[in-house]
Amino acid sequence: xxxxxxxxxxxxxxxxxxxxxxxxxxxxxxxxxxxxxxxxxxxxxxxxxxxxxxxxxxxxxxxxxxxxxxxxxxxxxxxxxxxxxxxxxxxxxxxxxxxxxxxxxxxxxxxxxxxxxxxxxx
Numbered sequence: 532x533x534x535x536x537x538x539x540x541x542x543x544x545x546x547x548x549x550x551x552x553x554x555x556x557x558x559x560x561x562x563x564x565x566x567x568x569x570x571x572x573x574x575x576x577x578x579x580x581x582x583x584x585x586x587x588x589x590x591x592x593x594x595x596x597x598x599x600x601x602x603x604x605x606x607x608x609x610x611x612x613x614x615x616x617x618x619x620x621x622x623x624x625x626x627x628x629x630x631x632x633x634x635x636x637x638x639x640x641x642x643x644x645x646x647x648x649x650x651x652x653x
Contacts, residue, residue: 538586538600549587555596558585567648574653579624582608582645587638594632597641601629608645621649 541547541558549556563580584604588597605627612623627645634640 553589555586555588555600557587557600559583560585566651575650577648577650579646579648582647584643584645586641586643587635588641590634590637590639592639594639594641597632597639598629601641601643604643604645605629619649619651621647624648 539556560583567577586597608623608627610626614621625646627643629643632641
């Protein structure tokens, strides 16, 4: 299932040109934190960090559209969601945080921070 009305996305280290019509877009950044070692012994650690999605909307269009999209993204990553691939399960640990908003050049930007963790056994 996909998010309704997806925005063009600026991925890390990939060439991206913002929409030429000045429309909205989003940037996705993975912000890993230091691994946690919740137990003594070898062979187990916990990766953790944030997935940050930053919405970028034109100025002077009001904040409503950006906050509505932020709520959609928050709903997409509910607390307790698990996603598995390649033997690793990633958990969304908390309800995603929205904001604070910022004005950057000619854009209204709004970050959504999705906290994650994954237990890794080696």
